Amino acid sequence: MYGLSGASGRHFCLWCLVTQEDSQQPRKQRFSQPRSLQGLSKDHNEFMTTGHGKLSNAKHYNNVINEVIFNIPITQVCVPSLHLDLGIYLRFYNMFENTVDDLDKKINANGQLVKVLDETLQKINVHRQAYHGRSFVGNHVHKCLQDGNIDALTTSVIDKVESISPEFSSEATIICDKFNSLFKLFAKCHVGYSRSDYMDTEEIDELETNIDKLMEFYRHEFPNAKVSPKMHILEDHTVPWIRTWGFWVWFPWRTGRGACTC
Ligand SMILES: [Zn+2]
Secondary structure, three states: OOOEOOOOOOOOOOOEOOOOOHHHOOHHHOOOOEOOHHHHHHHHHHHHOOOOOOHHHHHHHOOEOOOOOOOOOHHHEEOOHHHHHHHHHHHHHHHHHHHHHHHHHHOOOOOHHHHHHHHHHHHOOOOOEOOOOOEOOHHHHHHHOOHHHHHHHHHHHHHHHHHHOHHHHHHHHHHHHHHHHHHHHHHHHHHHHOOOOEOOHHHHHHHHHHHHHHHHHHHHHOOOOOOOHHHHHHHHHHHHHHHHHOEOOOOHHHHOOOEEOO
């Protein structure tokens, strides 16, 4: 709708001109310039003329490859909270599952550890979408981010390792504790922005602190994992949007105040 080449582009973000590389650094340690409708038009013109409209040149024109369709200022475009939830949770869960799978192979558990995770999801009534890359839907994420369910998932792996290879219990506990913290930090952000009522300054400040704590933990504990475009949007654009409008648009089509990029 705003003509960008997509989430894998060098300048992937609709709200600012940050690069994938720079977005790996904490927000407070970098500068990123906001985009504007005028900037998008200018970049698109230059892409078509100087860049000859070639996709391989897109990165030199801030990845604007099509004309803007909607004349809605970017400051009014709602950050897509449901997509942030789904994308970020799936990313964290896959990281957890892959780490558990590595441990499974190391102790020759024949898939029992990943199986116990699946069984725990079933117990809390989360049935992943088998035909959509085993993705989650919004209601699943909400369930999976309840503290008790986070504990159930991580404890199930620790208990299984304890029963089949107790000598690896402490390793399993270290892994599970780390992911337990990651999920709980993300849960605090999820609770902070999954609402559509007015938020006062104190609540917005608390959300900002929780997002910063999550990002700090992620960068510190998972130094080889990348900050995804959705995590960048969470880190950089969620709180400014709420500060501008005073509330979060959980259902943008209901309020009619903003457009959604999804
Ligand atoms: Zn941005």
